[in-house]
Amino acid sequence: MDRLNEGPVDAACVTAVLVGIEVYVDGDAYSELPGPARDALRFAEWLRACDVPPENIALLLAPTPDFAEEAADRAAALGIAVRPASADLVRNTFVELDRTRRLLFTYWGGHGVIAPTSMRRHLLLAESTERDPQSLLFDDLRRYLLCEDEEHVDLTRQIFIVDTCGWYLKRREREPVPRLFPQGDLSDKEIDQYFLFASRDGQGAINDAGLGTTEFAEQVLGCLHAGPRILPPDVEDLTRHVDRYFSDPARATDVTQTPVSIRNRTYAGSERDLGSARLRERRVLPVAPGHLQDALGRLHERSTRHVGRFALSKSGIGAHAGLHAINVGYQTSDVSAGVPKRAVYATVRHFYDAIPDGRLVVRGPAGSGKTVLAVHLVTTLLESRAKDEPVPVLLTLVNWRTPPPESRPDGTQAGYDRLVRHFEAWLAGQLLTQNLCDDAETARELVAGRWILPVLDGLDEVHTPQGAEADGPAVHLVAAIDRYLTANSDRPAPVVVTVRATGDDDTRPGLPSACVVEMQRLSVPEIVGALTDGVPGYTTDARWEALRADLRLGEGSIAARRLDSPWKLVLAVKAVTGPRPEVPVTELVHALVRQGDGADGALHERLLAAFVPAACGDAVVAEPRPPDAPTAVRWLAELARHLGRHASEDLTLSRMWVIAGERRVRAVQAVAHVAIVLFFCVACLLAAVGGPGHAVTTLGHLIDGTADLSGATTRRLWAAALFTVVVTAVAAATGIAHRTWVPVVTRRTRGLRERFEGPKRVRLPLSVLSGLEIGGAIGSAFGLGTFLLFGPVWGLVIGGVIGVTLGYGMEAKVGLDRTLSGNFFPAYYWVWDGLGLLAGAVTGTLVFWLIDYPPLSGTAFGATVGFFAAFAVGLIGWLRYVIAMTLMHRRNLLPWKVAAFLDWGHRAGVLRVHGVSWQFRHAELQHWLAAQREERPPRSRRPSSQRWRRLLARVVPRVE
Numbered sequence: 001m002d003r004l005n006e007g008p009v010d011a012a013c014v015t016a017v018l019v020g021i022e023v024y025v026d027g028d029a030y031s032e033l034p035g036p037a038r039d040a041l042r043f044a045e046w047l048r049a050c051d052v053p054p055e056n057i058a059l060l061l062a063p064t065p066d067f068a069e070e071a072a073d074r075a076a077a078l079g080i081a082v083r084p085a086s087a088d089l090v091r092n093t094f095v096e097l098d099r100t101r102r103l104l105f106t107y108w109g110g111h112g113v114i115a116p117t118s119m120r121r122h123l124l125l126a127e128s129t130e131r132d133p134q135s136l137l138f139d140d141l142r143r144y145l146l147c148e149d150e151e152h153v154d155l156t157r158q159i160f161i162v163d164t165c166g167w168y169l170k171r172r173e174r175e176p177v178p179r180l181f182p183q184g185d186l187s188d189k190e191i192d193q194y195f196l197f198a199s200r201d202g203q204g205a206i207n208d209a210g211l212g213t214t215e216f217a218e219q220v221l222g223c224l225h226a227g228p229r230i231l232p233p234d235v236e237d238l239t240r241h242v243d244r245y246f247s248d249p250a251r252a253t254d255v256t257q258t259p260v261s262i263r264n265r266t267y268a269g270s271e272r273d274l275g276s277a278r279l280r281e282r283r284v285l286p287v288a289p290g291h292l293q294d295a296l297g298r299l300h301e302r303s304t305r306h307v308g309r310f311a312l313s314k315s316g317i318g319a320h321a322g323l324h325a326i327n328v329g330y331q332t333s334d335v336s337a338g339v340p341k342r343a344v345y346a347t348v349r350h351f352y353d354a355i356p357d358g359r360l361v362v363r364g365p366a367g368s369g370k371t372v373l374a375v376h377l378v379t380t381l382l383e384s385r386a387k388d389e390p391v392p393v394l395l396t397l398v399n400w401r402t403p404p405p406e407s408r409p410d411g412t413q414a415g416y417d418r419l420v421r422h423f424e425a426w427l428a429g430q431l432l433t434q435n436l437c438d439d440a441e442t443a444r445e446l447v448a449g450r451w452i453l454p455v456l457d458g459l460d461e462v463h464t465p466q467g468a469e470a471d472g473p474a475v476h477l478v479a480a481i482d483r484y485l486t487a488n489s490d491r492p493a494p495v496v497v498t499v500r501a502t503g504d505d506d507t508r509p510g511l512p513s514a515c516v517v518e519m520q521r522l523s524v525p526e527i528v529g530a531l532t533d534g535v536p537g538y539t540t541d542a543r544w545e546a547l548r549a550d551l552r553l554g555e556g557s558i559a560a561r562r563l564d565s566p567w568k569l570v571l572a573v574k575a576v577t578g579p580r581p582e583v584p585v586t587e588l589v590h591a592l593v594r595q596g597d598g599a600d601g602a603l604h605e606r607l608l609a610a611f612v613p614a615a616c617g618d619a620v621v622a623e624p625r626p627p628d629a630p631t632a633v634r635w636l637a638e639l640a641r642h643l644g645r646h647a648s649e650d651l652t653l654s655r656m657w658v659i660a661g662e663r664r665v666r667a668v669q670a671v672a673h674v675a676i677v678l679f680f681c682v683a684c685l686l687a688a689v690g691g692p693g694h695a696v697t698t699l700g701h702l703i704d705g706t707a708d709l710s711g712a713t714t715r716r717l718w719a720a721a722l723f724t725v726v727v728t729a730v731a732a733a734t735g736i737a738h739r740t741w742v743p744v745v746t747r748r749t750r751g752l753r754e755r756f757e758g759p760k761r762v763r764l765p766l767s768v769l770s771g772l773e774i775g776g777a778i779g780s781a782f783g784l785g786t787f788l789l790f791g792p793v794w795g796l797v798i799g800g801v802i803g804v805t806l807g808y809g810m811e812a813k814v815g816l817d818r819t820l821s822g823n824f825f826p827a828y829y830w831v832w833d834g835l836g837l838l839a840g841a842v843t844g845t846l847v848f849w850l851i852d853y854p855p856l857s858g859t860a861f862g863a864t865v866g867f868f869a870a871f872a873v874g875l876i877g878w879l880r881y882v883i884a885m886t887l888m889h890r891r892n893l894l895p896w897k898v899a900a901f902l903d904w905g906h907r908a909g910v911l912r913v914h915g916v917s918w919q920f921r922h923a924e925l926q927h928w929l930a931a932q933r934e935e936r937p938p939r940s941r942r943p944s945s946q947r948w949r950r951l952l953a954r955v956v957p958r959v960e
Contacts, residue, residue: 008230009157011051013102017093018043021062021085021110021126029130034209036109036163037063039217041074043107043161046221050229054079056101058093061085062110062126067212087125087134091179094141097155103232104145104158109217112164114201115175119349119380121201122176123164135176138162144181146191158193159232163216166199194235196220196242198259201347216259219245288451295442296391296451300382302436303393306914307378328369328566329520330362348373349380355515358453358494359485363501364519366924367567370498373519374455377496381453390494391446392453395430396914398461398649402473409479416483423480427454435916453494456481460500461649461923485514521564524551534573543585550593559592562603567922571607574614582610582617608928612636615908625904626895633932635901636910638893640920640930649926650917653820653899654740654877657884662738665884670735672879677731680781681724683788688720689713693791712852719851740877770826771811773833777871779803780864820881820899829874833867840866 020040024030044059057078062085063071075082083089097104111124113135122135145158169175198205198216206215223241224233242259288296352360362370374394381392407422409415428443430436431452437443446452462474485493501518522530528551531538538544550559563569572592575583583606591603613629626632639651642659657665683695689707690698701707709717783799844862845855888894895901902918905911910925911918920926 009103009232011231012053012056013154014047014050014052014056014105014231015098015101015103015155016044016047016052016057016105016107017060017097018057018106019060019085019090019108019110021124022064022067023062023126024111024124024129025127026129029133030111030124030128032064033110033207034064034067035207035211035213035217037061037067037071038212039109039163039214039221040107041071042213042217042221044075044078044080046224047105048078048080050231052231056098059083060090060093085126087127087179090125090136091181094144095181099155102154102157104155105231106159107161107163109163109214112162112166113173113176114166114168119201119347121162121164121166121197122178123162124176125179128176131174133174133176135178137178137180140178140181140183142193142195143186144183146186146193147184148187156189156191157232158191159235160193160195161217161220162195163198163205163214165204166197166201167204168202196235196239196259200259201350216242288449292442292445292449292451295437295446298438299391299393299431299436299446299452300385303378303391304382306434306436307375307382307394328373328522330364330373330517331520332515332517348377349384352377352381352496357485358496359514360496361514361516362496362498362519363516365501365565367565367922368519368521369566370500370519371457372566374457374496374498378455390451390453392455392496393431393434393436394455394457395427395434396461396649396919397456397458397477398647399430399433400426400462400473400477403476403480408476416479419476419480420483423477423484424448427452434914450493453496455496457498458649458923459497522560522566522569524554524557524560527551527560527563527569530569531573534569535577541585544589546593547589558595562592562600567924568604568607571604571611575607575610578614578617580617582614583607605928608925611925612910612929615905615910618908626901633929635894636905637929637932637934638888640926641934643920643926644930649919649923650914651902651911651919652917653881653902656898657740657880659894660884660887664887665880666736666738668883668887669876669880670732672883673731673735674728677727678724680785681720681727683785684720684723685717687788688716692788695789716851716853719847734873734876740880766826767811769830771807773807773826773830773871774810775803775805775807777833777868778806781868784861784864820877829871832874833870836866836870837863838866840864840869 018040020037022033022035022037040059040061044057047057048054057080059075059080060083061071072082083093108123111128113122113124114120115122121138122133123138125134125136128134142160145155198214207213208215219242220238223238227233227237246259352358362373364370378392378394381389385391403419403422407418409419424444424447427447428437428440431443431446432440437446459474459477462477481495481497485495495514497514531547535544539548547559550557554560563572572588575581576585576588591599591606612633616626616629616632626635638659642656643649643651646658686695686698687693689709690701698707779799779802782802783795785795786798787795840862841859842862844858844860844865846858848858848861849855885894885896885898888898889896902911906913906918910921912921913919920929
């Protein structure tokens with residue numbers, strides 16, 4: 001038995017605070033509420049019947065005028081003095097509680113609201129007005145009573161009966177200003193708190209003004225009077241009684257009211273929800289091993305940033321405030337799960353807390369808000385995550401592939417075990433790919449220990465090859481998730497999956513144990529509210545009258561069916577707003593209310609076609625922008641087709657070079673590598689024969705056959721030839737190889753300009769050092785080659801000009817980002833540059849000594865070559881990307897600065913950031929773009945012969 005019910009408490013050791021507020025200063029904003037003061041008196045009478053001394057009961061009332069005198073008389077008969085329920089007195093009563101007592105009994109009746117942005121429950125105070133609402137924050141009070149206190153020794157059992165509404169504040173209502181309590185460190189003592197709320201979040205509580213009581217208080221008091229007169233009462237019996245009454249189908253009422261009871265035990269960290277027949281202990285994880293504590297902290301922080309960037313990707317509505325706040329509803333389709341039958345977007349965290357083992361499947365049509373719901377759930381779970389709860393991480397399923405044959409299930413337990421291990425390995429790989437973990441071993445331990453809560457978005461988007469539907473990736477993924485849930489009976493395996501509704505129960509992973517919810521269509525009032533908020537002049541402009549009249553038909557409205565999801569609303573609002581609306585209002589209204597075959601498809605096609613052009617004209621998106629809407633559509637379509645060809649959803653710069661053709665790009669890069677290397681190697685060969693700086697003379701002697709190739713010159717020539725062969729082969733191999741040598745980035749992708757907008761004190765030194773590295777590596781290599789050909793003077797001049805130009809240009813102007821992630825940190829490369837320089841210096845010293853050259857010259861030569869080689873290897877990925885984008889730009893298929901274009905797409909709401917990649921904001925938009933007819937626009941540049949003719953025409957005088 002838990003400590004709250006471990007035994008009775010002496011009535012003299014009970015302290016009670018009873019608050020009943022029936023009237024408020026602003027009677028227009030907060031209506032008179034006959035009942036709470038009367039119910040507070042009835043609780044006082046019950047406490048006195050349990051022999052609680054009157055001096056232990058604080059009775060604070062704000063009764064209606066017709067009840068004030070009766071309240072004072074009844075309280076006096078109990079020996080209790082009535083105090084006014086003013087803000088200061090209420091707060092001071094809790095602050096000055098006698099903490100030496102053992103049990104606290106609290107009742108609060110009156111008005112209450114919940115702020116939807118923070119999900120905080122406000123208990124409104126009598127001084128509240130419409131302009132200045134005041135309250136006590138219930139969570140603030142609860143935490144205050146959990147804090148350490150020198151006298152807080154015995155008050156370890158606390159009961160709260162809260163009889164207020166749980167309505168959400170409307171968008172235009174002020175959030176009450178709370179009277180806060182002093183806070184300190186949480187006590188390490190076992191303190192049991194039990195809360196019984198009259199209603200769930202978003203619901204009202206029924207007050208019967210005629211009887212002067214509430215339905216909730218009537219049931220609570222009835223149960224208390226029917227039971228033994230001992231304190232504390234049996235809270236489980238109390239909860240069952242209240243729950244049984246409000247769950248009775250025979251109870252007819254227009255107001256849905258579902259009381260909630262929660263027990264919270266501090267220190268041990270356990271929590272139990274007793275309401276609505278969910279009498280299950282919440283499963284928690286053991287304390288993580290010491291070596292995983294820091295990894296969990298980093299995972300929590302990175303997951304917060306990851307989902308934050310995901311959530312900040314606008315849904316394409318730009319400055320249209322209000323559309324994002326639609327409180328989309330959903331209802332459970334699996335009644336056996338024992339959770340509420342329906343809920344809304346704002347309460348998803350509370351809904352999820354009621355689900356056994358945390359297994360949830362979200363189904364709905366395209367654009368119904370499944371991903372937004374998942375993002376909001378992850379965000380709220382991270383905000384309130386306890387140390388014994390798994391870390392929620394948002395992952396997309398589009399990258400799942402068919403398991404190898406040895407990992408596919410064969411009907412045996414061993415086969416399913418292999419499938420689970422493959423799924424766990426995939427989860428660990430995603431943690432690494434999205435840079436949520438630093439190393440593979442830690443990722444595997446977190447997955448195996450069930451320390452992550454996978455929120456898997458887009459089961460329906462798993463790529464399935466044609467003809468492999470019966471044994472494709474999606475089938476194996478569903479089986480893997482099902483087995484993952486039950487593979488480790490000692491650890492809870494929570495999981496959240498979103499999937500497009502198809503009517504096929506086989507796509508409902510974890511069906512035996514998961515709660516399945518269906519996203520609901522938007523109601524007519526929600527559609528009207530969104531249009532009122534998002535479209536200027538909607539309520540007054542005569543052009544919208546036909547739509548307004550159609551929506552007044554309610555369920556029979558044609559337009560309501562065509563605007564019944566957030567995505568459809570976004571498309572419609574985006575098309576008719578902005579500086580240059582893409583669809584005239586009259587055309588949109590006519591299309592929304594028109595009947596006929598194909599009308600739905602034609603409207604949706606029209607709105608999809610207007611989405612990107614509308615984003616191009618969005619006034620809230622800063623420069624740079626695409627040159628025009630058709631060009632932006634063509635570029636986005638090329639990216640969408642690229643994703644379709646590679647069955648992927650992620651646009652990652654370091655892997656985007658394949659868009660220009662793998663063989664073509666690698667061949668061009670190999671030629672570029674060999675050309676650069678051959679310049680240097682030819683200089684080495686000529687210097688080996690005739691000495692450095694005599695290339696012209698040496699070449700003449702080689703041509704006329706008078707060059708001296710005997711003795712030490714022969715050894716030097718063979719060494720230079722061997723060096724040429726090896727370096728040329730390595731250059732060709734690194735250019736033609738598939739690997740780009742781009743390292744793993746362990747930080748989140750940032751906006752492209754954030755690198756230049758950071759603190760100048762931090763940015764400037766790094767920028768200067770990076771410029772010195774770039775200029776030093778390239779300038780010294782070309783300077784050395786020029787020195788070997790034409791002597792030290794030309795070497796210094798050419799090396800200095802190239803070094804300064806490229807060092808400044810590639811750092812200050814281009815912002816060289818060798819990781820192509822927006823999070824380049826040059827110090828990583830400086831280490832390899834230093835190692836290359838050291839290795840080259842040692843090797844050069846040894847080789848020059850063997851061929852009878854001064855060893856110090858070999859040291860300088862080898863250090864320069866090693867420095868440049870290490871720098872060049874780190875530049876392979878960036879150079880391959882530049883080559884690919886140059887090829888695509890010449891064909892006018894993509895902009896040369898594609899990263900800036902992707903950044904624009906993110907700011908305009910067309911794309912979203914996911915880890916180190918970009919994704920299309922909606923799969924339907926991606927598929928529509930990919931289906932556009934592929935056009936081959938004219939090349940962006942004139943043929944080289946025409947460019948040379950134009951250049952010569954400017955420089956050479958024209959003969960008349």
